[in-house]
Amino acid sequence: MIWSHYDDAWEEGLAAARRWAAEHGHLLAPLDATFQGTKVGIFLRNARAAARKAAEIEQRRAEGLPVYAKARTSGGG
Structure with a gap:
Protein backbone atom coordinates (compact mmCIF):
# COMPACT_ATOMS: atom_id res chain seq x y z
CA MET A 1 0.00 0.00 0.00
CA ILE A 2 1.30 3.46 -0.89
CA TRP A 3 0.72 5.97 1.88
CA SER A 4 2.32 8.88 0.13
CA HIS A 5 2.81 9.18 -3.61
CA TYR A 6 5.39 11.90 -2.98
CA ASP A 7 7.44 9.60 -0.73
CA ASP A 8 7.08 6.73 -3.20
CA ALA A 9 8.27 8.91 -6.09
CA TRP A 10 11.18 10.18 -3.98
CA GLU A 11 12.29 6.64 -3.11
CA GLU A 12 11.99 5.55 -6.73
CA GLY A 13 14.03 8.53 -7.94
CA LEU A 14 16.65 8.08 -5.23
CA ARG A 52 19.10 24.96 -2.24
CA LYS A 53 15.68 26.26 -1.21
CA ALA A 54 15.84 24.44 2.15
CA ALA A 55 19.30 25.90 2.80
CA GLU A 56 18.04 29.38 1.92
CA ILE A 57 15.08 29.03 4.30
CA GLU A 58 17.32 27.75 7.09
CA GLN A 59 19.72 30.66 6.56
CA ARG A 60 16.87 33.19 6.73
CA ARG A 61 15.58 31.59 9.93
CA ALA A 62 19.06 31.62 11.46
CA GLU A 63 19.32 35.34 10.69
CA GLY A 64 15.89 35.98 12.20
CA LEU A 65 14.43 37.01 8.86
CA PRO A 66 10.89 36.14 7.80
CA VAL A 67 10.34 33.13 5.60
CA TYR A 68 7.61 33.51 3.04
CA ALA A 69 6.02 30.61 1.20
CA LYS A 70 5.34 31.23 -2.45
CA ALA A 71 1.82 30.40 -3.51
CA ARG A 72 1.66 27.88 -6.31
CA THR A 73 -0.69 28.73 -9.08
CA SER A 74 -1.78 26.85 -12.14
CA GLY A 75 -1.09 29.84 -14.35
CA GLY A 76 -3.89 30.86 -16.62
CA GLY A 77 -5.36 34.29 -16.72
Missing part, protein backbone atom coordinates in the same frame (compact mmCIF):
# COMPACT_ATOMS: atom_id res chain seq x y z
CA ALA A 15 17.07 4.39 -6.04
CA ALA A 16 17.43 5.19 -9.74
CA ALA A 17 19.97 7.93 -8.97
CA ARG A 18 22.00 5.49 -6.88
CA ARG A 19 21.98 2.94 -9.70
CA TRP A 20 22.96 5.68 -12.18
CA ALA A 21 25.89 6.67 -9.95
CA ALA A 22 26.98 3.05 -9.55
CA GLU A 23 27.01 2.59 -13.32
CA HIS A 24 28.46 5.97 -14.34
CA GLY A 25 30.60 6.82 -11.32
CA HIS A 26 28.96 10.22 -10.73
CA LEU A 27 25.64 12.01 -10.26
CA LEU A 28 26.14 14.58 -13.02
CA ALA A 29 23.39 13.09 -15.16
CA PRO A 30 22.22 15.26 -18.05
CA LEU A 31 18.68 16.58 -17.78
CA ASP A 32 17.34 14.08 -20.31
CA ALA A 33 19.01 11.07 -18.66
CA THR A 34 16.84 8.11 -17.71
CA PHE A 35 17.66 4.91 -15.87
CA GLN A 36 15.33 1.97 -16.34
CA GLY A 37 12.44 4.28 -17.13
CA THR A 38 13.05 6.78 -14.32
CA LYS A 39 13.95 10.34 -15.34
CA VAL A 40 17.14 10.59 -13.30
CA GLY A 41 18.27 13.92 -14.74
CA ILE A 42 15.03 15.66 -13.82
CA PHE A 43 14.94 13.99 -10.40
CA LEU A 44 18.47 15.23 -9.62
CA ARG A 45 17.69 18.76 -10.85
CA ASN A 46 14.62 18.91 -8.63
CA ALA A 47 16.45 17.43 -5.63
CA ARG A 48 19.24 19.99 -5.95
CA ALA A 49 16.75 22.85 -6.26
CA ALA A 50 14.87 21.64 -3.17
CA ALA A 51 18.14 21.41 -1.22
Whole structure:
Protein backbone atom coordinates (compact mmCIF):
# COMPACT_ATOMS: atom_id res chain seq x y z
CA MET A 1 0.00 0.00 0.00
CA ILE A 2 1.30 3.46 -0.89
CA TRP A 3 0.72 5.97 1.88
CA SER A 4 2.32 8.88 0.13
CA HIS A 5 2.81 9.18 -3.61
CA TYR A 6 5.39 11.90 -2.98
CA ASP A 7 7.44 9.60 -0.73
CA ASP A 8 7.08 6.73 -3.20
CA ALA A 9 8.27 8.91 -6.09
CA TRP A 10 11.18 10.18 -3.98
CA GLU A 11 12.29 6.64 -3.11
CA GLU A 12 11.99 5.55 -6.73
CA GLY A 13 14.03 8.53 -7.94
CA LEU A 14 16.65 8.08 -5.23
CA ALA A 15 17.07 4.39 -6.04
CA ALA A 16 17.43 5.19 -9.74
CA ALA A 17 19.97 7.93 -8.97
CA ARG A 18 22.00 5.49 -6.88
CA ARG A 19 21.98 2.94 -9.70
CA TRP A 20 22.96 5.68 -12.18
CA ALA A 21 25.89 6.67 -9.95
CA ALA A 22 26.98 3.05 -9.55
CA GLU A 23 27.01 2.59 -13.32
CA HIS A 24 28.46 5.97 -14.34
CA GLY A 25 30.60 6.82 -11.32
CA HIS A 26 28.96 10.22 -10.73
CA LEU A 27 25.64 12.01 -10.26
CA LEU A 28 26.14 14.58 -13.02
CA ALA A 29 23.39 13.09 -15.16
CA PRO A 30 22.22 15.26 -18.05
CA LEU A 31 18.68 16.58 -17.78
CA ASP A 32 17.34 14.08 -20.31
CA ALA A 33 19.01 11.07 -18.66
CA THR A 34 16.84 8.11 -17.71
CA PHE A 35 17.66 4.91 -15.87
CA GLN A 36 15.33 1.97 -16.34
CA GLY A 37 12.44 4.28 -17.13
CA THR A 38 13.05 6.78 -14.32
CA LYS A 39 13.95 10.34 -15.34
CA VAL A 40 17.14 10.59 -13.30
CA GLY A 41 18.27 13.92 -14.74
CA ILE A 42 15.03 15.66 -13.82
CA PHE A 43 14.94 13.99 -10.40
CA LEU A 44 18.47 15.23 -9.62
CA ARG A 45 17.69 18.76 -10.85
CA ASN A 46 14.62 18.91 -8.63
CA ALA A 47 16.45 17.43 -5.63
CA ARG A 48 19.24 19.99 -5.95
CA ALA A 49 16.75 22.85 -6.26
CA ALA A 50 14.87 21.64 -3.17
CA ALA A 51 18.14 21.41 -1.22
CA ARG A 52 19.10 24.96 -2.24
CA LYS A 53 15.68 26.26 -1.21
CA ALA A 54 15.84 24.44 2.15
CA ALA A 55 19.30 25.90 2.80
CA GLU A 56 18.04 29.38 1.92
CA ILE A 57 15.08 29.03 4.30
CA GLU A 58 17.32 27.75 7.09
CA GLN A 59 19.72 30.66 6.56
CA ARG A 60 16.87 33.19 6.73
CA ARG A 61 15.58 31.59 9.93
CA ALA A 62 19.06 31.62 11.46
CA GLU A 63 19.32 35.34 10.69
CA GLY A 64 15.89 35.98 12.20
CA LEU A 65 14.43 37.01 8.86
CA PRO A 66 10.89 36.14 7.80
CA VAL A 67 10.34 33.13 5.60
CA TYR A 68 7.61 33.51 3.04
CA ALA A 69 6.02 30.61 1.20
CA LYS A 70 5.34 31.23 -2.45
CA ALA A 71 1.82 30.40 -3.51
CA ARG A 72 1.66 27.88 -6.31
CA THR A 73 -0.69 28.73 -9.08
CA SER A 74 -1.78 26.85 -12.14
CA GLY A 75 -1.09 29.84 -14.35
CA GLY A 76 -3.89 30.86 -16.62
CA GLY A 77 -5.36 34.29 -16.72
